[in-house]
Amino acid sequence: MATDLIELDLPGATSRVRIEHQWIARERREAPLMVFLHEGLGSVAMWRDFPQRLCDALGCRGLVYSRPGYGRSTPRAPTQAWGLDFMHRQAQEVLPALLQSLGIDTTTEPPWLFGHSDGGSIALLHAARFPGRVAGAVVMAPHIFVEDISVASIEQAARAYMETDLRQRLARYHDDPDSAFWGWNRAWLSAPFRAWNIEAELGAIRCPLLAVQGVDDEYGTLAQIRGIAQRALQTQLLELAACGHSPHKDQPEALIGAVRGFFSSHSR
Secondary structure (H helix, E strand, O other), X not given: OOOEEEEEOOOOOOOOEXXXXXXXXXXXXXXOEEEEEOXXXXXXXXXXXXXXXXXXXXXXXXXXXXOOOOXXXXXXXXXXXXXXXXXXXXXXXXXXXXXXXXXXXXXXXXXEEEEEOHHHHHHHHHHHHOOOOOOEEEEEOOOOEOOHHHHHHHHHHHHHHHHOOHHHHHOOOOOOHHHHHHHHHHHHHOHHHHHOEOHHHHHHOOOOEEEEEEOXXXXXXXXXXXXXXXXXXXXXXXXXXXXXXOHXXXXXXXXXXXXXXXXXXXXX
């Protein structure tokens, strides 16, 4: 399925930023909108057919996009290092600007959010910052604080990028794989990032929330989603057995079934 490009003016950017995006079932004009937020190495293409499958199961519309630095969106400059607040900026600056530029009025038509990994954290931060402008959220393998298991797996990914064909494989999905990989990897492995923690912000979330994690997640423990439920009391948890960091790949049918039930209970 073809993707489109739109240019945004973002705070701190010296020029306009290009964002790759794709609509799903846009003809369902009266249906709720689900916005998909990808993982730390993801893009529109790396979701493959999952957004289409989920939107068809829910009967909703979908919007999938690649964050700056990923896919066909504007790459990160080689000298640009992402700061401790990079997920906050995505949640509070980039996503609102994209929705506004695409003509989505979140005050009258609050979208649903579906986020994976870093995208799940961004979904949580957006829902906390704009509590009246999100209809509901599903977060898969989100991070709310930094764990040793996360750092160890990200260090391993750096070795794989330098020593295996990982760079070539990522080049299928990103115009600039170095932009995508090193932006994410160096941010997470920087010493200050060990203090990153968004637990205190979760209590501001007001929308229905489904938090999903695989029991065998190699990038985080179940303390992540259980911590969300301790602070956003409306949270429903889904812990999937025989599942790693990507439930939409490891357990797609179980995931879609659970999201369908959650969505039907809370959609207007």
